[in-house]
Amino acid sequence: MMATNPLDRISASKKVIIKMSGLNLTVRVHPVVLFQVVDAYERRNADSHRVIGTLLGSVDKGVVEVTNCFCVPHKEHDDQVEAELSYALDLFDLNRKVNPNENVVGWWATGNEVTNHSSVIHEYYARECNNPVHLTVDTSLQGGRMGLRAYICIQLGVPGGKTGCMFTPIPVEVNSYEPEVFALKILQKTMGVSPPHRPKTVSPMLDLTQISDAANKLQGLLDLILKYVEDVIAHKQTPDNAVGRQLLDLIHSVPHMSHEQFTQMFNANVRDVLMVITLSQLIKTQLLLNEKLTFLPTKTN
Incomplete structure (x- = not known):
């Protein structure tokens, strides 16, 4: 169980310390991650308005390559966040047996904004990896498309006083391997008008x-x-x-x-x-x- 701690306002008259680590990062998300996020959102409980999970991938020369992810069951209340961290650790250990090169690089959440509970969840992932990335996927399709944003948390505060963090946007793009491009082209062919309750199917080409x-x-x-x-x-x-x-x-x-x-x-x-x-x-x-x-x-x- 993780309890929230709202940040107090920092007086403008005091000297502010800001730690600008991770601002030169670029996030590359693979399509399979987006499909898994949408699938987790469609399978959510009826009383859940937001779904979160762990991002897996690698970091090389300032580029965060997100190649996989999984959902973490959680509940958000007004004053606290309950997350099944043991479930997340077990699922990560199982994934390491199949993909040993994938490490925790951050976490994702559905929605188009950073909420009050995001800092608490981000604090946990900061203990699992260095400079974790926060990815938001707008599954509500505001503006007619699925918005994708990435953030890092910048530490700020005053000497001997209150400290906190601020989520700052960083560049994010969708990157695909050749097999993923082939799968996306097949999925594009399924778009169009089809009879009710009968989805359009397309067979792979020879x-x-x-x-x-x-x-x-x-x-x-x-x-x-x-x-x-x-x-x-x-x-x-x-x-x-x-x-x-x-x-x-x-x-x-x-x-x-x-x-x-x-x-x-x-x-x-x-x-x-x-x-x-x-x-x-x-x-x-x-x-x-x-x-x-x-x-x-x-x-x-």
Whole structure:
């Protein structure tokens, strides 16, 4: 049980001490974290207006990479906060057995603002990690979107007097691994009008279909770049130095190879994809046959 302690006002005539640690941090949140937060909010108790939990990830060179999270059951009263800390510790220990590289980097809460109880909860996480991050996810969709904000707590006070903390916003962005990007693209295809009580379903594309789709998108982007370059050369469009530098970096990133070398590399990659598809189909067929043979009824004499 954690009891709240409201901060007293600090007199302007006194010298104020402010500890500005952690202001150079940047938070990168992965989509799986947002899905887990929304899922925990949808599964909350009927009398719960806010859901909190622990953020897991890593910190490297001023960047907090949030890759996982879990919910912590709690109850908020007017003068205190009750949280099941033993449950949080047990769940963290279980997660460490699966993901040993993930550590506690802060905590999250649903809503679009920092409440009076946030300082008490933040004080607990300050004992679990250095400069914990507080992430708020607006599940009420104010403004038509799910707002995402990140804060750190700055210590302030007067010498020999009252001390407290102040939540200060820090930059936050959504970052995705390649598998997460693929999953998000599939989820985007489920958006649209569907019959009532019958959600729209989309099946993952085959590997060759994905290659064809990616090639078509790449061709469209190349056509767009060529049109921009031709318009700039013909003085139909004002050149942009930033775009020019990005195009130059893009050209330098392309390896120098002949047409025959590119054709050989492309054909080799296609053969690798076909081999993986063939092996996966064989394994799937073998598993189905094994399942049929295992559960085949035996005759008794």
